[in-house]
Amino acid sequence: MNYKRNRFTFGLGTIGRDMLYSMVSMYLVFYLTDIINLPTSTLWWITGIVLAARIFDACNDPIMGVVVDNTHTRFGKFKPWMTFGALASGALTVLLFADFGLTGAAYISVFALVYVAWGVCFTTNDISYWSMLPSLSMEQKEREKIGSVARICANVGLFTVVAGIVPITNALGEALGSMQKAYFVFSIIVVAIMWAGQCVTIFGVKEPEGIFAKQEHTTLKGMVKAIFGNDQLLFTAISMALFMIGYMTTTSFGLYYFKYVYGDEGMYSIFAVILGISQIVALVIFPMVSKFASRKVLYTIATILVVTGYVIFFFAPTDTMLFIGIAGVLIFIGQAGIQLMMMMFLADTVEYGQWKSGRRNDSVTFSLQSFINKMGGAVANGIVSATIIVSGIKDADSAAEVTKEGLVLMKGAMMLLPLVFIVIGFLLYLAKYKIDKEMYERIVADLKARGDIREETAE
Numbered sequence: 200m201n202y203k204r205n206r207f208t209f210g211l212g213t214i215g216r217d218m219l220y221s222m223v224s225m226y227l228v229f230y231l232t233d234i235i236n237l238p239t240s241t242l243w244w245i246t247g248i249v250l251a252a253r254i255f256d257a258c259n260d261p262i263m264g265v266v267v268d269n270t271h272t273r274f275g276k277f278k279p280w281m282t283f284g285a286l287a288s289g290a291l292t293v294l295l296f297a298d299f300g301l302t303g304a305a306y307i308s309v310f311a312l313v314y315v316a317w318g319v320c321f322t323t324n325d326i327s328y329w330s331m332l333p334s335l336s337m338e339q340k341e342r343e344k345i346g347s348v349a350r351i352c353a354n355v356g357l358f359t360v361v362a363g364i365v366p367i368t369n370a371l372g373e374a375l376g377s378m379q380k381a382y383f384v385f386s387i388i389v390v391a392i393m394w395a396g397q398c399v400t401i402f403g404v405k406e407p408e409g410i411f412a413k414q415e416h417t418t419l420k421g422m423v424k425a426i427f428g429n430d431q432l433l434f435t436a437i438s439m440a441l442f443m444i445g446y447m448t449t450t451s452f453g454l455y456y457f458k459y460v461y462g463d464e465g466m467y468s469i470f471a472v473i474l475g476i477s478q479i480v481a482l483v484i485f486p487m488v489s490k491f492a493s494r495k496v497l498y499t500i501a502t503i504l505v506v507t508g509y510v511i512f513f514f515a516p517t518d519t520m521l522f523i524g525i526a527g528v529l530i531f532i533g534q535a536g537i538q539l540m541m542m543m544f545l546a547d548t549v550e551y552g553q554w555k556s557g558r559r560n561d562s563v564t565f566s567l568q569s570f571i572n573k574m575g576g577a578v579a580n581g582i583v584s585a586t587i588i589v590s591g592i593k594d595a596d597s598a599a600e601v602t603k604e605g606l607v608l609m610k611g612a613m614m615l616l617p618l619v620f621i622v623i624g625f626l627l628y629l630a631k632y633k634i635d636k637e638m639y640e641r642i643v644a645d646l647k648a649r650g651d652i653r654e655e656t657a658e
Contacts, residue, residue, distance in 0.1 A: 205335050205404050210348035212328065212400025215393030216285075217356030219292055220321065222389055224576045225451050226364060227295060228584055232593060234378050235298075239593060241307060246584040248311045253577030256318035257570045260326060264566030265422045267327050276562070277331040278401050284324025285397040289390035291317040296386040298379050322569055324397075330565035333546040334406060337643055337652065339636060342546055343486050343539070350539050351482045358475025360389065361453070362468045417560060425560040426567070429552040434631040435544045436567045441624030442541065443575030445617030446534055451583045452613035455592060460606055461517050462598040470520070470527060477528045478535035485539055493635065498540055502625045504533030509618040513610060537621075542568070547634050553651060554642045586612040 231237045231245060263280075270276035294313045301309055332349070336342050364385065371381035417425065426432060457467035489497060508529030515522035545568055553559040587593050590605035634642075646652045 206345050206348045208399055208403030209331070209335065209345060210352040211403075212281075212396045213349055213353045214356040214359075215389065215391075215396035216324070216328065217353040218360045218389045219289065219393045220325075221357045221360045222364070222386065223292060223295065223317070224447065224580070225361070226454070228451070228580055228587075229454055230296065230382050232587065234382055237306075239588065241303065242584070242588070242593070244307050245310060246581065248307070248314065249584075250577050250581045252311070252315045252318055253573045253580075255315070256322060257573040257577070259319065260322055260566040260570040260573070261422050261426060261563055262419070263322050263326050263569075264330070264560070264563035265417050265419065267330060267562035268417045268560055275406050277327045277334075277406070278404075280323045280327035281397060282401055284320050284322070284327065285394060287320035288317055288324060289393055291320060292390055293383070293386050296383045298383065318573065322573075325569045325572075326562055326566045328400070329542075329568055330562035331404070331406070332542075332565070333549045333561050335404075337550070339543070339547070339639055340486070340489075343489060343543060346539055346542050346546070347482050347486050350535070350542070351479050354475060354478045354482065354535065356392075358471055358478070361450075361471035362475060365454070365464060365468050417558070417563065421558065422560075422563050424556065425552055425558065425563045428556055429548055429564075431551050431632060431634055432545070432548040432564060432567065434627060435541070435548055436571060438624040438628045438632070439541045439545070439568070440571045440575060441620040441627070442537055443571050444578045445620035445624075446538075447575045447579035448582050448617045448620075449530070449613055451579050452586075452609065455583070455587065455609065456613060459592050459595060459598045459601050460609065461520075461523070466520060470524065473524060474527050474531040478531045481532040481535040482539060485536060494540055494543070495629070495635070497536060498625065498628065501533040501536035501540070502621070504529045505537070505621055506618065508533065509614050513614045544628075544632065544634070547639050550639065550642050550646060550652075551634055554646055557651070559651070582612055582616070 228249075231242060237245065267276055267280055270279065272279055291313055295310075295317060299306070299309060332342070332345060335345055368378065368381040368385050371384050372378040375381055375384065453471070454464070454467055457470065458464040485497075492500075508526045508531075511522055512526035512530065515526055517523075545565065549559065549561055549564045552564060586609055590601070590608040592601055592605060592609065595601045595605075643652070
């Protein structure tokens with residue numbers, strides 16, 4: 200197995216993926232409220248549709264995991280679904296930012312159809328992409344290296360959109376004479392990058408052959424057993440969900456914060472670049488640091504950084520970037536570490552579930568990551584939309600028009616609520632997660648002795 204090749208060809212595939220997902224999950228609401236200025240009555244409908252669609256789509260994720268696990272083609276079980284999902288979700292992303300000249304009920308109906316379809320199609324790519332990861336290596340340290348590269352690339356994609364969306368769309372808006380057209384063109388650029396990156400993964404990753412013993416198809420009953428019979432998977436999923444709700448709520452408020460609290464929308468891009476570099480540096484050094492500390496110690500340190508950052512952020516004065524910048528760096532360094540470790544915890548529960556049940560369900564297991572991301576995004580979007588409406592920010596044109604009460608409400612929803620979710624998730628991990636290095640090595644040794652997995656060789 201060529202580990203080095205797989206680290207980079209697997210990781211590069213998620214730059215465009217995360218650009219696309221970030222644009223839809225973080226900026227679609229901003230596009231609807233501040234770019235095309237939907238009426239409040241329509242926005243309430245859209246908020247409900249987004250929440251319902253994400254819940255519906257998230258509930259379908261484990262079923263898609265079964266479909267992927269049961270796929271057998273000469274191209275493997277992951278790549279066919281990655282290809283379909285990338286092509287379809289890309290096309291639908293462009294439609295979400297297209298101008299059909301519709302209003303009222305007609306716009307709501309078309310938006311609902313396109314948004315639901317987008318969610319289902321992105322799912323097929325997301326689950327097949329990430330569920331490939333545990334099949335690329337049985338070694339925890341190698342998984343950390345693969346995961347680190349993937350998370351670095353994902354953050355490059357995320358922060359490219361976060362840092363670039365304001366200056367790029369403003370420039371496009373001036374050139375095209377319309378901010379709506381600017382967002383439409385920007386979506387096309389993002390989709391093109393996504394398709395290029397996915398080609399790198401689809402044609403570049405070499406999957407191991409003959410390592411896993413053949414098994415019968417997974418049924419829907421088997422899906423339920425794979426999820427609810429795996430206690431470590433369930434505890435990991437709950438902790439991940441709490442973290443993602445907090446993380447996505449904070450990031451989704453970012454542009455609103457700089458426009459209506461700090462009072463300078465342009466600083467958002469500079470802030471995003473600083474945070475992006477901080478996260479990437481944290482992910483680069485993670486494999487080196489993990490040689491000297493256990494995951495539990497690293498998770499504890501990361502959580503302390505996040506808590507400290509949130510406290511500083513909440514009380515930071517809004518007439519200087521110094522304290523806001525320090526808080527942001529602390530929060531996002533900690534969050535980068537937590538995201539990577541959560542992914543590693545999830546990967547290790549694949550072998551744990553196989554050890555307990557005798558069946559390997561990579562895609563059913565990783566379907567919970569997609570489920571969690573969507574539920575986290577749905578709850579975050581719901582929190583953001585409701586807060587923006589209730590606080591009066593929806594009807595404001597500048598920071599001067601927002602009341603003190605409205606600002607406090609937004610800061611509480613952006614910082615205090617996420618902090619509570621993230622801390623609860625950490626405490627649950629400490630109390631319930633038990634797959635440490637020694638236990639994982641015992642599990643893999645048992646699986647090899649049983650003939651469920653075979654030795655892998657590195658090139």
